[in-house]
Amino acid sequence: MGIEEKIKRLDKQIDEIRDRIKGLEDFKTFNEVFDRSTLLTLYKLLNKGYIDIMYGVIKTGKEANVFLGLDRNGNRVAVKIYRIATSEYKNMIKYIEGDWRFARIRKGKRNIVFLWVQKEFKNLETAYRCKVRVPKPIAYKNNVLVMEFLGVDDIPYPMLKFYEPENARKIFDRVVEYMRRLYKCNLVHGDLSEYNILIDENEEPILIDFSQAVPLDHPNAMEFLERDVRNICRYFGEYFDVSFDDVYKYVTKK
Ligand SMILES: Nc1ncnc2c1ncn2[C@@H]1O[C@H](COP(=O)(O)OP(=O)(O)O)[C@@H](O)[C@H]1O
Ligand SMILES: [Mg+2]
Known part of the structure; x- marks a missing residue:
């Protein structure tokens, strides 16, 4: 041609x-x-x-x-x-x-x-x-x-940032569980916050925006993980007491 x-x-x-x-x-x-x-x-x-x-x-x-x-x-x-x-x-x-x-x-x-x-x-x-x-x-x-x-329909789920939770504890538990599962699969999200979590009609969280996620052997992986945990604790700390150490330990527990 x-x-x-x-x-x-x-x-x-x-x-x-x-x-x-x-x-x-x-x-x-x-x-x-x-x-x-x-x-x-x-x-x-x-x-x-x-x-x-x-x-x-x-x-x-x-x-x-x-x-x-x-x-x-x-x-x-x-x-x-x-x-x-x-x-x-x-x-x-x-x-x-x-x-x-x-x-x-x-x-x-x-x-x-x-x-x-x-x-x-x-x-x-x-x-x-x-x-x-x-x-x-x-x-x-x-x-x-x-x-x-x-x-x-054509309406995307809201971001956690713009959502008023009825049961913040339930969302928190789920998000922490997801962080743990990611960790077990060798991945750290790296930009986790209320901006990258959507909430569905059953108030279930969905994690989005994974472009910056890295495997655990990335030199900054643990720094990113700490930042993710800190963000999540900061957000949910407005609703109940959360401990950075407890969350971090749970997520990284063998
Ligand atoms: N799969 C999806 N379904 C519905 N809305 C989405 C989806 N992915 C992203 N969005 C919406 O687009 C926004 C930006 O997406 P995101 O992946 O976080 O990109 P950015 O890098 O711009 O933050 C999200 O906050 C969410 O509102
Ligand atoms: Mg985003």
Whole structure:
């Protein structure tokens, strides 16, 4: 195939996926998020049936945007897209270096972001396998991660930060149990707080945002674990007495 034909074909693919991104025209960073290479990545995920349409913005974050979509069978999915141009990829490096799973780092902003997404996907797989409630990972490619949508109808579950617990103790016990299960599976979340916990309709917590999670032999793993425990104790300390030492011991108990 000649180069012109190739470009024509890519343009067609881009038009096709663009047609399937609905109602986001007013989304203020549309062009920043949906650059040409991201559109082609989405096209590939579309071709495999993981995404059929995208029709809602769930959240605009510092590095990534989360969108609501439907897969080929009409199931809701959450699509997390990392922006490449404006990513804080330098922050990512310290979580990737020291993680034996990603020892062979290829340098460059794009590659770091792609690796970051791959890491988030693998971490979600590990957590899911270890019976921690997380969004079920579905697929990833380049800077795009597709996962189970957590919510009712089109409304995502609230973050713990913006939720008024009826039974804070129950949520706390569950979160601590999940930290323990992660630890047993050799993983530390690394950014655990009321911002990365969603609460479902039965007041059950769900842990999200696993991109920065690291295995226990990462040089900073224990520092990250301590910080996670501190965050959880700080949050729940508003509701009842919690002891950092007790939680830490429980989580790391053999
Ligand atoms: N699978 C999901 N289902 C529903 N909402 C989600 C899902 N994943 C993330 N969100 C929403 O998007 C927000 C940002 O996602 P998160 O993974 O924490 O990214 P960030 O790196 O921007 O913090 C979350 O606080 C949550 O409200
Ligand atoms: Mg987050």
